[in-house]
Amino acid sequence: MTRMPAGAIQARGIAKRYQVGRTRASLPDLRETLTASFARLAGKDRGSRDDWFWALRDISFDVRPGEVVGVIGSNGAGKSTLLKILSRIVEPTAGRIEMAGRLGCLLEVGTGFHRELTGRENVFLNGAILGMSRRETLAKFDAIVDFSGLEPFIDTPVKHYSSGMYLRLGFAVAAHIDPEILIIDEVLAVGDAAFQAKCIGKVGELVGEGRTVLIVSHQLPVIQKLCNRALMIRDGRVAADGPPQNVVGDYLRAFEESAVGVHSRTDRRGRGRARVSRILVKGDGGAALISGGPTRIEIEADAAARHCAFTIYDGLGDAVGSFDTANPSDADSLTKGEASRFMCEMASLLLRPGRYRLNVALTGADGSLEDHVEGACTFDVLPGLVEGREAVSERGFGRVEFPHRWTAS
Amino acid sequence: MSVEGDPATLVIEASKRWRFLDIRELWAYREVVFFLVWRDFKVRYRQTAIGIAWAVIQPMLTVTIFTILFSRLAKLPSDGVPYPLFALAGLVPWVFFSQGVTAATNGMMNNQDLVKRIYFPRLAIPLAAIFSGFADLLIGLLLLVLMILFYGQDIGLNILALPLFLALGTAAAIGIGLILSAANVRFRDVGHALPFALQIALLATPIAYPSSVLPEHWRLFYNLNPMVGVVDGVRWSLFGTPIVPEALLISIVTTLLALVGGAYYFRHNERSLADLL
DSSP states (O other), rough: OOOOOOEEEEEEEEEEEEETTTGGOOOOHHHHHHHHHHHHHTTTOOOOOOGGEEEEEEEEEEEEETTTEEEEEOTTTHHHHHHHHHTTTOOOOOOEEESSSSSEEEESSSTTTTTBBBHHHHHHHHHTTOOHHHHHHHHHHHHHHHTTTTTTGTSGGGGOOOOHHHHHHHHHHHHHHSSSSEESSSSGGGGGGHHHHHHHHHHHHHHHOOOOEEEOOOOHHEEEHHEEEEEEEETTTTEEEOOHHHHHHHHHHHHHHHHHHHHGGGBBBBOOOOEEEEEEEEEOSSSSTTTSSSSSEEEEEEEEEEEEEEEEETTTEEEEEEEETTTTHHHHHHHHHHOEEEEESSSSSSSSSSEEEOOOOOOOSOOEEEEEEEEEEEEEEOOOOTTTTEEEOTTTSSSBBBOOOOOOO | EOOOOOOHHHHHOOOOOOOOOOOOHHTTHHHHHHHHHHHHHHHHHHHHHHHHEEEEEEHHHHHHHHHIIIIIIIIOOOOTTTHHHHHHHHHHHHHHHHHHHHHHHHHHHHHHHHHHOOSSTTTTHHHHHHHTHHHHHHHHHHHHHHHHHTOOOOOOGGGGGGHHHHHHHEEEHHHHHHHHHHHHHOTTTTHHHHHHHHHHHHHTTTTOOOOGGSSSHHHHHHSSHHHHHHHHHHHHHHOOOOOOOHHHHHHHHHHHHHHHHHHHHHHHHTTTTTHHO
């Protein structure tokens, strides 16, 4: 084996296979295993290849020490599976990863906290589980408590903590593991805005110290801000690898391409008795959408469904607003039962100019998800007036132009 | 998964089918075992009102019931040792064993938050579950010593062998605990069957009665139960009651088999535990 510099990662042909149709409630019980064993003995193996699902097919990449790599991809693309393999929680079915140096994982902060133990006790317990020696935790204890801002409560059992306090302490411990390779999953999306900023600052600090970092996030701005390289995972493979700006662009473009025909999308979730077959976004008299103009969104399904919902996301992947027939008003004219065509009208589109996309979902009469398509459709909003005021799009100042009135005296 | 070659380089790949436990890695994570034991201990005694007293009350009550049922009513012999003392000497190692095996079996389920989200050698969970019982075992032994003094029994040099028999009991608990904790993730039936199985095993171990009541030719078969050797050995160390060396040897062999088999079985299943939970 060639010696790798500390902080380097080399992944070759990582694949992971799961058995489908096995939920927790239907684990193979003794009876099933025994009958299967007898069937095998009798030469009648009923195991079929169709029962397997490949969460990851073939992932290879190299990370140099000090690189900060963002991993993006839509839900179900295999990001989480990849992270679980890198952090050794699950084993790959095939492939090999070599990592040089100490590994730290921020997968879910506060994991392993025990409700009956105090904050102080949990810091030591969590530190040990995350791979710190008692002496190390002791040396960093003050810094951890200081970062969490929970000093007055450190000897209170954590069952009395609010969920925010819980997360703060969890992140504080995890952020002080001091690894050469740090793996982070969506943890930056926790807590209030102020603490979130602190967390991102801390990660930025670790990045500045030249550590190798792998971040998985839905927040594309975080990826663009912190990372110097991005990987896009699609269908269990590395679909793009390069500077974050380019890869995020590819990622958003992939949504547009796939939005051409929502009926032919295969990367959808849900039971599938009803599928979204067509989406139409129309402005006043034509396809062009204008800020402040009347807008209509039509969603058609290939079979009847009880409810229809969609969420609008901006070009950076942040949700702007959501719409749901399950949350009706008197002004709606909805059917009592199921329907296969849903139309949502807005007298005035409050979105500022820019590019947006829709995630669409259908639910059945029993409440279970029938269909969910991410980026089912992409549309552009052109500049216009919202109640006589120009809708101005400026980065960092939001996506919505509120109808409003000023008074000064 | 394993650490190989340059110790600083971590290699992740699909495990070969059968491998022995990675002792070196477990040693690197020894503090996790320590903290899990410490956590179990703190939580257990923080949640109960009379805390540590349970470790005294439980065996005392059981010994009282056993004395009434088996000594007074059924007139079972006790190798010349006062019956309550005799029963307690059997109960203390047995309770350690059965509680350890139970805790190990349910360990993966009780700690699934950890298993599904953080990597550490999974072996730490059943080991910590069993080691958590040492506190109660110690209290039980103290109680036993007090009882011996109370009954005016002499303690001979045999007592020097006591730690060996307790180690044998621990090994038996680990071996069987490893098998059951991995099996319980795959087949939840194991957890349901265990209390019943332990009840049967209690009767198949010389706790309420001396193993000397069994006919000689049955003894070898009887000693396939590793706890027979442990309980007989503990009594021999404390009271000098008779022991059959050949039978003890069988218990030692079955314990070692359980330990090695448990280690292999656990290792074999370890890689898929997070997938199954």
